[in-house]
Amino acid sequence: MLQPSLLDLSEAPAVGDVRRGRVRHPLAEGAWIDLRRGWLGGSDVLFDALATTVDWRAERRQMYDAVVDVPRLTRFYGGGEELPHPVLEECRVVLNESYGGELGEDFVTVGLCLYRGGRDSVAWHGDRVGRSRTQDTMVAIVSVGEPRPLMLRPRGGGSSIAVPLGHGDLIVMGGSCQRTWDHCIPKTERPVGPRISIQFRPQGVL
């Protein structure tokens, strides 16, 4: 009899029922997060497929008087673009079935981030370029590969919370979360394996 973890290595990526085991955590100021652990089965297979087939971009950004490497690899898919794996389309369809009513529109764009190790990170920010600057919205993130903590903290001050995300976990940040809270993936000295974050956003939210 094979161990479940060995079976998982050959399992085709597929999404489960979003509602099963989903927990909503209300945060202050009208923000909330939904957590659905292990939503995506076969997540290790998807990690390998994305890591090896996506045309990852290494961005460089002006920071004060220096140009620095963005500490992660990225790829962004607009609404009309073909996604790099069919299960990402399945994720978007099922997320829209589950959240479309409450969100009042569909998730459209797909952003990918590859954190190669503990030195890759994203600094504190809210996804508030565009309509999310002034309106409530949702950002859904599926994480594959090794877990990294997503930290969240209220912009007005207060303590942060850490949500480890990896291996097919789904988080949905909703309500005022992008406006009234910030989030980040901190760097770590600990040896950690790579993680890919798959973000679904409505059109005009970045």
Ligand SMILES: O=C(O)CCC(=O)C(=O)O
């Ligand atoms: O790695 C993550 O899940 C977070 C990524 C993120 O916050 C972003 O791309 O806006």
Ligand SMILES: [Fe+2]
């Ligand atoms: Fe973000």
